[in-house]
Structure formats: structure tokens, C-alpha cells
Amino acid sequence: MTDTGGEQTPARVGELLPWSVRGIRTGRPWVVSADPEVLEERWRRLVAAPADERSALFEPSRARTLDSAVPGLPGQRTSTRRLSREPGGQPPLVRVRTRPFDRAWLLADHRLLDQARPELWRADGPHQRYLLVHPEPAPPSVSAELPVDPRVRVHPLHRRPDGKEPNLVPGLLRHLRRAYAAPVTAESVLAWIAAVSAHPGAARDAVPLPRSAATWAEGVALGRRVIELHTFAQGGGLRLPDGRRTFVRQPVDRQPEDLGYDADEETLILGEGRLAPVPPQTWAAETTLREWFADRSAFRGAPSGTLAALGLTAWPQRATTELVELTTTLARLAELLPAQRALAADGGPWFTRADLREAAILPVPPAARRPASVLDRLEEGPEGQYALL
Template sequence: MADTGGDQTPASVGDLLPWAVRGIRAGRAWVVAADPEVLEERWRRLATADAAERAELFEPTRARTPDSAVAGLPGRRTSTWRLSRVPGVQPPLVRVRHRPLDRAWMLADRRLLDQARPELWRAESTRQRYLLLQPDGQPTPAPLTVAAELPVDPRVRVFPLHRRPDGREPNLAPGLLRFLRRAYATAVAPEDVPAWIAAVCAHADAPRDAVPLPRSAAVWAEGVALGRRVMDLHTFAHPGLRLPDGRRTFIRLPVDRQPQELAYDAEEETLVLGEGRLAPVAASAWAAEPTLREWFADRTAFRGAASGTLGALGLTAWPQRATKELIELTTTLALLAELAPRQRALAADGGPWFTRADLREAGVLPAPDSARRPASVLDRLEEGPEGQYALL
């Protein structure tokens, strides 16, 4: 619907962070795995196969085959020769966000990816954060989540916080910071905007794409502080967290073989993985059962893959780090559940609000087309197909 000067609706995420792109489309599930050792073995199997078998193992799509000639990923030194001719050395393994609250590893090679989203790679850095607007109608912990890793899901709309890797150009509508500083008569940092968005949008009951901006400076400050906590939890910024009541989750019985199922004993506050037992695990964490079951399925999916495929290669023993990551995830879910009532109250009681009409009157909206396009980042190596050229 076209925007009008009298639009009294809240701003959207895209109004405030104009540059957005879809998540990476891998096109083949085997390039992403929870365990780096699995990816190393899959690559070895692919690279050492003869040309005919390699083509079959690759799982071609219309967008990518072993004969595709593509450029390298920005900032990554990988082979750009056709995979059918010269596989080259193993590509780098990079940490990615595979699901809303699940991190995985990926073979960072553009030849393996249907849509690599090079503009995201150009702006990637340790300072970068991504607001991820989840697909409508999907079972997710919140309509908006936050990641520190590149997201691998083409259904997700990705709003990077920075337009460049040095973090000096925030992905904000021009004039927004000036508007907020005048409205609140206080300093407003670029990082405060995504923190506010996380506070009001990153919980299960939030509207999918509406960001009410308060007229009250006190409400804004409260929301920014709350949102920073939410962002830290979504990005697993502080390992070793305790449950809301101060307890820690421990391994009561080790997971010493590949578990077949995931279950919860509410009476004992215990998460059950085959013979393994983790406790205490808060009931509020198990309430996010779809998130936990997806996490578990991603680490056991190879058992259901067709024999002889790369996807069928997986670990035969449950790694200790998986148990550690599961404890971290369940603790994070419990802490997020504790924050959710404050997030709901903030959105319900924090008004009155600025509207899109107010932002238009202030000249913040509509954002210019230049703000909706990626920045020109030319300081990262980008090798062309089959080594044709490089940009420095």
C-alpha cells in the first residue's frame, strides 16, 4: 500500500534500516552442517571423486552445477576454477546462522552456493550484526531475531546493522538519528536503534513488521537497555550463563552415543537425549520445543539421508561440544522467556508513539534509493571466474 502523509501506522523495520537482502540460498543441504569435521569429510569425498561421480554428488540445480563459472566470495581466497575441472583446496569453514537460534558451519565457496549474496560478504565483520525478519507463517521463536553470523535461509529478510565492514556507516534511514536525538534531547548511538527494534519485535507475540517509536525519552532508554540484553542473548555473546533463578544446567548422564530422540521430564526438570540427561532445564525452555527439535534434527538428519550422498556423511558419535551448545541454547531460551513479559509490556504501555506520518514530516521517510542499495566496498579481494581478475 502506498505511503501517505497521513499514515498513522508505526514504522517498519525496512523504514528504519533501508538496506535489506535475502539470506544466502545454499541450494544443497550438504554444504551446511553442525560439525566442521563433517564438512571436511564431505569436501574430501567430493574433491576426490571422478568427474561423473562428482557431478552426481554435487546435486546440481538450475542455478549451479559443477560446470558453473562463478567469481569468488568477497574477502575469501577460494578456487574460482570450474568445480568439474579443478576442485582446489578445501574452502574455508565459516560460522553461519542456519536457523533463528541455531549456529552451524558452511563451506564458504561460491561454486557450491546457488545465491551467495556477495553484498553481505562485502559488509561482513566481527562488528556486524543482522536483524532477521522471519518468514510469515513459520514456527519461529519470534518474528524478528538477531544474528552475528551470515544467515543461510533465502526466506529470511536480512537487515545488516552496518553498510561497510568497518562499521562506520550505519544502515539507518538518513536523518533518523538526528530526529531521535531532537525528540529525546539526548545522545542516540546508531546501535541504539536495532536494540530498540529487538526490544519490541524479538518476542513471540510481537507483530511481524511494526516498530513503534516512543515519544518518551524514558521509555526509549528503557527499551534500548532491554534490547541490548535481547541482542546479547540472540547472538550468544556471553557463554556460561545461568538460569533465571541462578542455577546452572549440568550433564547428569553423558550422551555417549548418537541419541535417537529428544524428550523432557517436567517433574525432574530434565532434558533427555537417549541415555543422556541434562538438568535442571527450565520448563520455559522446553516450551520452545520446535526450536529444540529443529536443533536436534539438524544434528541427526544424516541418518535419514539417501545412502551414497554427501548428506549421509555425519558423525557416528555424539560430540561433547553439541551437549555444551544444547545447554547454552536451553539457558538462552529460558532467559529470553523471562524477558518476554517486559518486552510485551513495553510495546503495550510505552505510547504515545511516533508514526510514519511524523517521520515523513521530519524528512526521514521515504529513505532515498541510495540508502536501499548496498554500499560500494572495493577493499576486499574479489577474484573473477577462473582467475580472470581481482579487485583490491
């Protein structure tokens, strides 16, 4: 059959999760750090600086200067006075996602951020999950934290912080429940998307939906395991696929200069430090590991005298703990990769975009692409004024 206008292709990510927005653009690197203590010191240095030095330390941009008047960040308790007049207390430190598998901390203050994406903060909550579509060649990932990367397209799972209004094209859940004669939730749709899309080599913008209820159930179960790993939901209790655990064989007692790997010993090397066992499938994600490591050494390349140049002089124990968690997570994801690829390749036949049009699901109504009006809190406007949104 001839494909006319893509009607015989699978649905696109933006058709299933229609409301999306770009990730946060900070405008200045010093407001993000892998270590919360570094952010505390940077804030103290900014506030204590003489007035004639504070502007240079702040690193003003077209969007933000010390005199910018902006409303408060939704859900965060910060001053809305101009930074040049009244910095106020230290802003909250909020966990964010800087790379597909890298978490950091952010000084959550609207006055510090060029494009904070308030609509994302309004919808953020304990039930929220985000499907992140990264620039090529990185595949999509799932995060429990807001992403700090304006190149990322963010598809929240829910339109409100209470998790009661899914960010799904209207009619999709009803259609799938009828097709599979089984309960289907927003969470199971995200799990399916993670199973077929969140792996190397996946079609970036296509989400094939199976006609088979058995295939759907298999994919949802697989996707839930993928999401647990992407969101680090299993914490420090992870084991390697063969049941072993990664241990610190030799502590990292100072700031390491480089990251390396000994394949024969299955050992990750950080200066004098040694972590083992680290299986080869983890080191296959060498770029991810090196980017993670560079983010914790990034202050070394920052210009002297800037806030971004302020960093830890010693490697913190918590960084080693997070690295063990990351290496184990990457090994577990490598274990799931064959099943993910097989599901995407062999799980058909699929519902096409033409099928979804016939079911009156597509095209996406314009209202579904806009953020919801969240009216459950007062938000402080510039200079202490209040605005009800």
C-alpha cells in the same frame, strides 16, 4: 483520527533499516553441517570421487554445476577455477545461522552456492549484526552470523564491514537525538527494535518509536540484553534466571534417537543422556529444541550415497555444550518476555509515519535501499581473473 494510507501507524522495519536482502540459498544441503568435521569429510569425498561420479555427488542445479564459472566469495580465499578442472584446497569453514537460535558451519565457496548474496559478504565484519525477519509465525531475531535461509529477509545494521556507515534511513539518528536530548547510535536503534519486535506475538513489520526519552532508554537497555542472548555473546557463562546452572547429569554416549523432557525432574532427555535442571519455560520452546536436535540428526534421512548422508556416528561433546548454552539462553529470553510485551503495549505515545514524513525522514531515498560500494579489497573473478568492485 482516521488512518490515511497508514500514516498514523509506526514505521516499518524496512523503512528504518532500508537495505535488505534475502538469506543465502545453498542449492545443496551437504555444504552446511552442525559439525565442522562432517564438512571436511564431505569435501574430501567430493574431491576424491572419480570424474564420472563427482557430478552426482555435487548435486547440480540450474544455478550451479561443476562447470560453473563464478567469482570468488568476498572476503574468502578460495579457488575460482571450475570445480570440474581444479577443485583447489578445502574452502574455509564459516559459522552461519540456519534457524533463529541455531548455528552451523558452511563451506564458504561461491562455486558451491546457488545464491551466495555477495553483497552481504562484502558488508560482513566483526561489528556487523543482522536483524532477521523470518517467515511466520517466527518473530524477528538478531544474529552475528550470515543466515542460510532464502526465506529470511536480512537487514544488516551496517552498510560496510568497518561499521562506520549505519544501514539506517537518513536523518533518523539526528531526529532521535533531538527528541531524546541524548546520544543515539545505530546499535541503540537495533537494541530498541529487538526489545519491541524480537519476541512471540510482536507486530512483525511495525517498529513503534517512543516520544519519551525514558521509555527509549528503558527499551534500549532491555534490547541490549535480548541481543546478547540472540547472538550467544555471553558464551558458556550463562546461568538460569534463578541462578542455577544446567549440568550434564548423565552423558550422551551415543547418537540419541529422540529428544524428550521430564517436567517433574526438570530434565532434558537425549537417549541415555540427561541435562538438568532445564526449567519448564525452556521446554515451552519445544519446537525450537526439536529443530535444533533434528539438524544434528538430519543426515539419517538423507538418501544413501549422497554427501548429505555423511555424518557423525557418535554424539560429539561440543553438541552437548551447545545444547546447554541453548537451553539456558531460551530460559533467559523467557524471563525477558513480559518486559518486552509491556514495553510494546504501554510505551507510547509513539512517533507515527506521518511524524517521520514531517521530519523529512520518510519516504526512504532509493539509494538507501541499495548496497554500498565496498572498494577496500580486490575480488578474484572467474578463472583467476581480478575485478575491482
